[in-house]
Amino acid sequence: MPSVKPTQPKKVLEALSAPDTAFEGAIRGMVGYNLKRAYMVLHTAVQAAAAPFDLRVSTISCLSVIVRNPGITPSVLAERLKIERSNLVVILDDLETRDLICRKQMKTDRRRYELTVTVRGRRLHDLAAAAIREAEAERLRGLSAEEQTLLIDLLNKIETSAVE
Amino acid sequence: MPSVKPTQPKKVLEALSAPDTAFEGAIRGMVGYNLKRAYMVLHTAVQAAAAPFDLRVSTISCLSVIVRNPGITPSVLAERLKIERSNLVVILDDLETRDLICRKQMKTDRRRYELTVTVRGRRLHDLAAAAIREAEAERLRGLSAEEQTLLIDLLNKIETSAVE
DNA sequence: TATTGTTATACTCTATAACTATA
DNA sequence: TATAGTTATAGAGTATAACAATA
Numbered sequence: 185m186p187s188v189k190p191t192q193p194k195k196v197l198e199a200l201s202a203p204d205t206a207f208e209g210a211i212r213g214m215v216g217y218n219l220k221r222a223y224m225v226l227h228t229a230v231q232a233a234a235a236p237f238d239l240r241v242s243t244i245s246c247l248s249v250i251v252r253n254p255g256i257t258p259s260v261l262a263e264r265l266k267i268e269r270s271n272l273v274v275i276l277d278d279l280e281t282r283d284l285i286c287r288k289q290m291k292t293d294r295r296r297y298e299l300t301v302t303v304r305g306r307r308l309h310d311l312a313a314a315a316i317r318e319a320e321a322e323r324l325r326g327l328s329a330e331e332q333t334l335l336i337d338l339l340n341k342i343e344t345s346a347v348e
Numbered sequence: 349m350p351s352v353k354p355t356q357p358k359k360v361l362e363a364l365s366a367p368d369t370a371f372e373g374a375i376r377g378m379v380g381y382n383l384k385r386a387y388m389v390l391h392t393a394v395q396a397a398a399a400p401f402d403l404r405v406s407t408i409s410c411l412s413v414i415v416r417n418p419g420i421t422p423s424v425l426a427e428r429l430k431i432e433r434s435n436l437v438v439i440l441d442d443l444e445t446r447d448l449i450c451r452k453q454m455k456t457d458r459r460r461y462e463l464t465v466t467v468r469g470r471r472l473h474d475l476a477a478a479a480i481r482e483a484e485a486e487r488l489r490g491l492s493a494e495e496q497t498l499l500i501d502l503l504n505k506i507e508t509s510a511v512e
Numbered sequence: 513t514a515t516t517g518t519t520a521t522a523c524t525c526t527a528t529a530a531c532t533a534t535a
Numbered sequence: 536t537a538t539a540g541t542t543a544t545a546g547a548g549t550a551t552a553a554c555a556a557t558a
Contacts, residue, residue, distance in 0.1 A: 259401025345490025
């Protein structure tokens, strides 16, 4: 029968570098949960970096793809970014209203629109993209360059190997 | 001066296993975006696996942590799962209504409640957890066991090395 | 005064159905 | 009939403020 009250708290060694797997249990062993936690960290950082430019993550993502793929149509853009066409509309509305992109109806098929960035859009994109890259790099200081490319590789494998 | 029109289309070698980086541009080089895409794949799979048990991902996550940490309080649970206490309430309401967990007020501090799973909750948890593990494993077939543990390791590094 | 659990609310992101104009 | 863009709307997930009970 222990009659002496322990004067030291039980949890002494809990402040280690790795997340406390003993505490959270089964969840921590799952890839999906770790994926979510890491995603949240980076998403928050990217969000904060894009905010000063009045851009959301989805908005700068669209802008970035249009920069690299001038003339892309909304349907193709939506498919590539895995977002619904209907949700893309409001993003493009925002970008067009702010004179960052142009929607030009195609002559060959007047149902489609060619998307291109304006000079203004290009400038804002470059600034925002640089800020975001920097913010992400700061959050990834714990990983070497090799680990970062390896990580991207592993993540792509998940997406690619999925039965689509 | 190139006067000969190329009869072959420019993009011939694009159908490789990796996502088309040339197409999506800068986005694909960022860890955050790849993280999101991979997360979506796994989250969808986990969601589908939990649905037959009438469980959402957040609900089974809570249940799982309570199983491994009987007596945990809502505040601590919320902190560990990084969700708001206010949002946790509705999840716990759901679990309690379905007789999967118990909320027991503590005598030492009547503001707090000890959370424990019921026998029923334990059973459902084990079934659902197994189904989810299987669903996740199926989506991770493209990765070896070593790659999976390495991936978790890298993801944890992102979370841990972040300035908190 | 501070903390725990709670309520109500708002905001973002995502998903679905239906419409229009073109093909 | 089918497709591209659009509209409206509903559902999740998340975030914030304020409250009652308790410390």
